[in-house]
Amino acid sequence: MSSGAAVPTPPVPTPEVGTVVLTAADISRALTRIAHEIVERNKGAHDLVLLGIPTRGVPLATRLAERLAAIEGSPADGAPDPHAIVGELDVTMYRDDLHRHPTRTIGATRLPASGIDGKVVVLVDDVLYSGRTIRAALDAISDLGRPRAVQLAALVDRGHRELPIRPDFVGKNLPTSTSERVSVRLAEIDGASAAGDASADAVVIRPAPSPTGAAEDGEGGA
Ligand SMILES: O=P(O)(O)OC[C@H]1O[C@H](OP(=O)(O)OP(=O)(O)O)[C@H](O)[C@@H]1O
Numbered sequence: 001m002s003s004g005a006a007v008p009t010p011p012v013p014t015p016e017v018g019t020v021v022l023t024a025a026d027i028s029r030a031l032t033r034i035a036h037e038i039v040e041r042n043k044g045a046h047d048l049v050l051l052g053i054p055t056r057g058v059p060l061a062t063r064l065a066e067r068l069a070a071i072e073g074s075p076a077d078g079a080p081d082p083h084a085i086v087g088e089l090d091v092t093m094y095r096d097d098l099h100r101h102p103t104r105t106i107g108a109t110r111l112p113a114s115g116i117d118g119k120v121v122v123l124v125d126d127v128l129y130s131g132r133t134i135r136a137a138l139d140a141i142s143d144l145g146r147p148r149a150v151q152l153a154a155l156v157d158r159g160h161r162e163l164p165i166r167p168d169f170v171g172k173n174l175p176t177s178t179s180e181r182v183s184v185r186l187a188e189i190d191g192a193s194a195a196g197d198a199s200a201d202a203v204v205i206r207p208a209p210s211p212t213g214a215a216e217d218g219e220g221g222a
């Protein structure tokens with residue numbers, strides 16, 4: 001017999017790699033909740049396009065699309081083909097800090113065949129911090145078409161915004177210091193964990209790696 005309500009698990013400190021604030025199960029639950037919120041906000045999944053921002057926004061967008069399809073049922077019920085509504089949006093050339101990071105690699109931009117005109121575009125990113133990446137994404141979108149609306153989903157909102165940008169869907173609000181760094185690990189990008197777990201998924205908070213890195217973060221250099 002159960003002895004009562006489950007006791008919340010406290011964050012797990014791992015001194016070498018930081019503190020795990022979201023486990024794989026937490027991330028999975030957060031994405032499922034966000035998918036439900038997207039459906040609720042948009043009264044279904046019609047006309048949705050999910051654009052992931054590299055690097056980790058892309059697999060997150062795919063995971064969200066798979067959940068949207070599962071929530072909406074059969075295509076006759078309005079369920080989207082998850083592969084047909086996901087794209088990726090590279091924002092490198094639209095950044096306002098390019099001069100500080102001249103060696104950034106330019107990534108791919110790939111839109112669904114439907115394009116984005118008249119669609120509801122949900123931008124998907126792993127971490128929202130200064131908001132400068134999303135500002136760049138909005139500029140990139142305006143060069144590609146004219147969506148009916150643009151919404152923003154972030155797995156983690158760590159605060160410290162430098163621009164008037166606010167997410168519509170958040171996995172976890174995580175109060176942080178500017179001297180910290182939030183790292184998201186996803187199996188699709190990072191492979192198996194050091195412990196050999198099937199899923200490497202985790203969100204970890206740790207001290208920013210170096211004074212240079214800390215300064216970059218504090219000034220919004222993502
Ligand atoms: O709100 P901001 O201050 O712009 O920071 C958030 C951005 O920083 C990280 O990307 P990063 O540029 O480090 O690239 P990565 O995703 O390839 O690691 C993160 O994935 C967000 O895109």
Ligand SMILES: O=c1cc[nH]c(=O)[nH]1
Pocket residue numbers: 127129158180181182183184217221222
């Ligand atoms: O902590 C941070 C800040 C910006 N981008 C990240 O991915 N993590």
